[in-house]
Amino acid sequence: MQIPADAADSLDNQRTAAISPLISPALLRQEHPMSVAIAKTVAQGRAATTDILNGIDDRLIVIVGPCSVHDPDAALEYARRLAGHADKLRDQVHVIMRVYFEKPRTTLGWKGLINDPGLDGGYAVNEGLRIARRLLLDISALGLPVGCEFLDPITPQFISDTVSWGSIGARTAASQVHRQLCSALSMPVGIKNSTEGDVQVAVDAARAAAASHVFPGINADGLAALITTSGNPDCHVILRGGSRGPNHAPETVTETLERLSSAGLPERLIVDASHGNSGKDHRRQALVAAELAGRIGDGERGIAGVMLESFLEAGRQDLVLGHADQLTYGQSITDACMDWSTTQHLLDTLAMAVASRR
Numbered sequence: 001m002q003i004p005a006d007a008a009d010s011l012d013n014q015r016t017a018a019i020s021p022l023i024s025p026a027l028l029r030q031e032h033p034m035s036v037a038i039a040k041t042v043a044q045g046r047a048a049t050t051d052i053l054n055g056i057d058d059r060l061i062v063i064v065g066p067c068s069v070h071d072p073d074a075a076l077e078y079a080r081r082l083a084g085h086a087d088k089l090r091d092q093v094h095v096i097m098r099v100y101f102e103k104p105r106t107t108l109g110w111k112g113l114i115n116d117p118g119l120d121g122g123y124a125v126n127e128g129l130r131i132a133r134r135l136l137l138d139i140s141a142l143g144l145p146v147g148c149e150f151l152d153p154i155t156p157q158f159i160s161d162t163v164s165w166g167s168i169g170a171r172t173a174a175s176q177v178h179r180q181l182c183s184a185l186s187m188p189v190g191i192k193n194s195t196e197g198d199v200q201v202a203v204d205a206a207r208a209a210a211a212s213h214v215f216p217g218i219n220a221d222g223l224a225a226l227i228t229t230s231g232n233p234d235c236h237v238i239l240r241g242g243s244r245g246p247n248h249a250p251e252t253v254t255e256t257l258e259r260l261s262s263a264g265l266p267e268r269l270i271v272d273a274s275h276g277n278s279g280k281d282h283r284r285q286a287l288v289a290a291e292l293a294g295r296i297g298d299g300e301r302g303i304a305g306v307m308l309e310s311f312l313e314a315g316r317q318d319l320v321l322g323h324a325d326q327l328t329y330g331q332s333i334t335d336a337c338m339d340w341s342t343t344q345h346l347l348d349t350l351a352m353a354v355a356s357r358r
C-alpha cells in the first residue's frame with residue numbers, strides 16, 4: 001500500500017464538517033454576572049436541599065417545571081407563577097424549578113435550547129449558552145432556586161454557579177465521565193436509575209461521585225485543564241421507573257434505601273413521578289404524585305423529594321424544525337407535562353402531606 005506524503009494531515013477530521021469558536025465560560029459569566037441577591041438564592045437553595053436530604057430539615061424537595069425550556073418567555077412566565085405559589089408553601093415544601101436546557105435523546109431529536117436555540121437546526125450554541133445563563137439568572141432573581149440536567153461535561157462551566165440542584169439522566173448514569181463531573185459539582189446532584197429500570201447503576205454512580213477524581217476538562221478561560229475534585233457527598237438516587245414499568249412502589253423505595261445503606265451511602269432518595277413512573281402520560285403523573293403524597297402523609301420518610309414535569313399548558317406537541325412560530329405557547333415540545341392548575345393543586349397536596357407527616 002502506498003502512503004501519500006500528506007498522510008499525516010489526512011488522518012484527522014475525516015468526518016468533521018466544521019470547527020468553530022466557542023465563547024469562554026469567563027466571558028459568558030462577565031456578560032451575565034452573578035449578583036449578591038442571586039448568589040444568596042442559589043446558596044440557600046443548595047443548603048436547604050442538602051439539609052432535607054440529610055434529614056436535618058423535615059420539608060419535602062419538589063423539583064417542578066417543564067421537561068425542557070424552548071421558549072424563555074414562557075419559562076419565565078411559568079417561573080413567576082411558581083415563585084408566588086412556592087412562597088406560600090415554603091414551610092412545608094422546598095420548591096426548585098426544573099430549568100432543563102440539555103436533552104438526552106433515545107435516538108435523534110431536538111437536543112435542547114443550548115444546542116439549538118433557534119429551534120431550526122441552526123445550532124447557534126454560543127447564543128444558546130447566553131440565553132440559558134440569562135434565563136437562569138432571571139428565574140433565580142425571583143428567589144426561586146433552579147435545577148438543571150448536566151449532559152455535556154463542559155456546560156457546567158458556563159452555568160453551574162446559578163444552579164441549586166443538578167441531575168444526571170437515565171441515559172448517562174453509568175457513564176464514568178458524568179460520575180467524575182458529579183464529583184466536581186458544587187450542588188447536590190440526583191442520579192436516575194437506567195431506562196431499563198436498573199437502580200444499582202444509580203447507587204454505584206452516587207458512590208463513585210462521592211470519591212475524588214482527576215480528569216480532563218476546561219478551565220474558566222475555556223482552555224484544556226486537568227481537574228482534581230474532592231468528591232460530592234450530596235449525590236442521591238432518583239427512581240424514575242423504566243421500560244419494565246414504574247418503580248415508585250413502597251417495596252422499591254425500601255429496597256433502594258437498603259441498597260444505599262449496603263453501599264455505605266445515606267438512605268435518602270427522590271421519586272420522579274414522570275418518565276417510566278407515568279409511562280410519559282401527564283395524566284398518570286398526577287396520579288403518581290397524589291399517591292406519593294398519600295404515602296408521605298402516612299409517615300413515609302425515605303422519600304426526600306418528588307420530581308414533576310409541568311408547564312403552562314397540558315400535554316406536548318411536535319416541533320417541526322424551522323417552524324417554532326407554529327407552536328402552542330406554554331406547551332412542552334419534549335415530554336408531556338401537567339398544566340399549571342393541576343400542578344398548583346398537587347403542590348398544595350404535597351404540602352398538606354408534609355404537614356400531616358409532622
Ligand SMILES: O=C[C@H](O)[C@H](O)COP(=O)(O)O
Binds near residue numbers: 103106107
Ligand atoms: O425527558 C426527556 C425525554 O424523556 C428524554 O430526553 C428522551 O426523549 P426521547 O426518547 O423522546 O428521545
Ligand SMILES: C=C(OP(=O)(O)O)C(=O)O
Binds near residue numbers: 067275
Ligand atoms: C431526560 C430526563 O429524564 P430521564 O433521564 O429519566 O429519561 C429528564 O428528566 O428530563
